[in-house]
Amino acid sequence: MATLALPYETRRYLRNVNWYLIAAAALLTLFGIIAIQSANLHSGDAASEYRKQIVYAIIGIGVMYLFSRIDYRNFQRWAPWLYGANLLILAFVLKGGHNALGAQRWISLGSFQIQPSEPAKLILAIFIAWGLCKWPFQRIEDLARPLVAVGVPALLIVKQPDLGTTLVLLAILSTQLFFGLDKLQYFVAYAAGVIATAAFTVGTNFILKPFQKARLLVFVQPNADPQGAGYNLNQSKIAVGSGEWFGRGLHHGTQTQLNFVPEHSRDFIFTVVAEELGFLGAIAMLACYVMLLYGGIQAMLAARDRFGFLLAAGIVGMFAFHIIVNVGMTIGIMPITGIPLPFMSYGGSAIITNFAAIGVLLNIYSQKDRGMLGNA
DSSP states (O other), X not given: OOOOXXXXXXXXXXXXXXXXXXXXXXXHHHHHHXXXXXXXXXXXXXXXXXXXXXXXHHHHHHHHHHHHHSOTHHHHHHHHHHHHHHHHHHHHHHHHOEEXXXXXXXXXXXXXXXXXXXXXXXXXXXXXXXXXXXXXXXXXGGGHHHHHHHXXXXXXXXXXXXXXXXXXXXXXXXXXXXXXXXXXXXXXXXXXXXXXXXXXXXXXXXXSOHHHHHHHHHHHSTTSSTTTTTHHHHHHHHHHHHTTTTOSOTTOOHHHXXXXXXXXXXXXXXXXXXXXXXXXXXXXXXXXXHHHHHHHXXXXXXXXXXXXXXXXXXXXXXXXHHHHHHHHHHTTSSOOOOOOOXXXXXXXXXXXXXXXXXXXXXXXXXXXXXXXXXXX
């Protein structure tokens, strides 16, 4: 009987795949679809969100494969153009974007809506990695370049308003500066500046809107406004705690099914998992995230040049910040900032961007075999 032999290039590709990244992304996406379906079971029009998420996931998987086949070093050449185009799109959103729930973050394309601030995270990681390879850092003043590079899109995004994504951009920059700066004192100076800026931002009314400040301040005094700014946090903590060890069962979580937790298919998707699948279900989900980050670190260590290492570091930092802040805010150890949970929270722009980032990591990892893409 004849055996089916895969083409040589296909076998070579499969040998160089980081299966930790693929398995983690697939399992988390499945987790998310199940949680979204349960969260919106009694939510009218939103009940179909899980079907849309399946479509977004399929598109995302295709994008992941495409990005895994693009030599990541091409992004080093394209970085300035990607960054410029990203700024133009973010500026357009403020003038011609779609407004919903008091925020102007989307561009409508027929029946589809795109949130440009999501791919902006990956584009910024590419641009800062490029800059750290190109710009000299011989004086403390040289830090102005990456700070301005992040500051411009960050201001455009915070005006939407979208504080969560702005903080993600800062996390990406911080990660890449930590690994990319040769002198530790430069990073210490940068960190001190970030702390001072954060104190100014929270302490004044120049940047944040009142509801954004209230969300941050309620973290310090969670009982100060239990029916207002503190409502989301209190309901979230009740949902997480009521799940106990084994959960109330899928479709049987009272906080979830009675819609006590707002945005529970988006920013608060972790409460659905914790309440209905319990502590063990939450641990299984977090184990998938550990696998994801482990695969990302493998890509960092496999990088054969400085650009690849810093790009992988920025992506890993992006994922880690999302995970820590999102899970942390649902259990009360982080301020509520509106940051989605990667691959879990509902949203097409987010999940497609996440899969694209995984594709970049896959390509960086595969380059440990230089001959794979013809770049020996």
